[in-house]
Amino acid sequence: MDLQHYLKVAEHTARKAGAALRSSHAVWSSTSEVTRRDIKLDADRNSESLILSALRTETDVPILSEEAGSRGGDPYEGLRWVVDPLDGTVNYARSIPLAAVSIALLRDGVPLLGVIHDFNHDETFTGSAGGGAFLNGMPITVSSVAAPEQAALATGLPARRDYSQSAMGGVARNLARWHKVRMFGTAATSLAYVAAGRIDAYQESSIMLWDVAAGWALVEAAGGKVRATLLSSPAVLNFAAANFHLLEAFVDM
Numbered sequence: 157m158d159l160q161h162y163l164k165v166a167e168h169t170a171r172k173a174g175a176a177l178r179s180s181h182a183v184w185s186s187t188s189e190v191t192r193r194d195i196k197l198d199a200d201r202n203s204e205s206l207i208l209s210a211l212r213t214e215t216d217v218p219i220l221s222e223e224a225g226s227r228g229g230d231p232y233e234g235l236r237w238v239v240d241p242l243d244g245t246v247n248y249a250r251s252i253p254l255a256a257v258s259i260a261l262l263r264d265g266v267p268l269l270g271v272i273h274d275f276n277h278d279e280t281f282t283g284s285a286g287g288g289a290f291l292n293g294m295p296i297t298v299s300s301v302a303a304p305e306q307a308a309l310a311t312g313l314p315a316r317r318d319y320s321q322s323a324m325g326g327v328a329r330n331l332a333r334w335h336k337v338r339m340f341g342t343a344a345t346s347l348a349y350v351a352a353g354r355i356d357a358y359q360e361s362s363i364m365l366w367d368v369a370a371g372w373a374l375v376e377a378a379g380g381k382v383r384a385t386l387l388s389s390p391a392v393l394n395f396a397a398a399n400f401h402l403l404e405a406f407v408d409m
Contacts, residue, residue, distance in 0.1 A: 157235075159261075159269060159284050162215065166237075166259040166271040167282055169210040173203045173241060173257045174275030177248070185249050196223075197249055203241035203257065211237050217261070220391070222366045231365070231390050232265035238369040244342030253277065258344040260369035270373030272348040281348040283377030289351050298380035299353040302401035307356035309334040310346035312363075330359075333405075347371020350397050351378035357398035359406055365391035372397065 177184065177199055184199035204223045211219060220231040221239040231238070237259065242248060244255030253276035260270045269284040281296070283289035289296050301307045311331070331337045338355065340346050343363055349355040351374040358371075372382050372395075381403040385394040396406045 163269045165214045170257040170271045170273035174273045178275045236262045240366040243344040247341045256344045258370040267373035270370030272344045283374040289378035296352040298399045299356045301356045304333045304405045308336040310355045310358045343367040357402045359396040
């Protein structure tokens with residue numbers, strides 16, 4: 157298969173959706189759904205519609221997307237686009253400039269390529285299996301920090317995780333092991349930063365596949381390692397990513 161062709165399609169599509177999200181913010185940032193720990197915006201659905209239309213025009217690959225779900229069978233069999241049309245929805249709604257469009261291509265559940273487009277800063281992270289990772293066309297690699305007490309960890313608290321007192325106590329004990337901890341409110345951006353060496357490691361529990369699929373591809377393309385454990389079908393994961401040294405230091409949160 158021509159992986160570079162798919163990568164160009166994904167990059168063009170992500171940038172197109174990002175431009176629409178940026179230019180339409182005043183209209184698209186209206187809230188369409190509110191839950192206890194999450195919101196949905198018109199932006200989520202409008203961006204998804206644009207992305208799905210573009211991918212279906214350019215390819216015949218089935219798509220798993222956050223809003224539309226899975227179309228065309230098991231998401232872990234064969235080729236599959238995995239799309240998060242707006243990662244960092246709350247940030248977007250509140251005009252915090254940390255949000256991204258995330259598009260990955262998987263084969264049998266294994267990422268082949270990923271594109272994460274930070275439309276607020278015009279930063280496009282791209283990577284593919286065997287092809288390296290890039291930021292706006294310039295090569296990037298993961299950091300070489302080898303110990304948690306010297307490393308910066310990106311993490312988050314997704315809506316579906318366990319918020320009981322005992323569970324959160326375990327989170328606190330784990331975070332205390334790291335030199336610095338950052339919560340950007342977007343898993344995709346966090347993983348792009350790991351791939352670029354800006355952050356040394358990333359970990360979240362009960363995160364969705366579409367939140368991390370493109371970043372998974374990027375981190376591996378940038379020389380890093382990933383640990384992903386499927387918790388429930390089709391897409392809830394415990395997920396960690398870092399360089400080789402730090403991946404060995406992760407414990408469950």
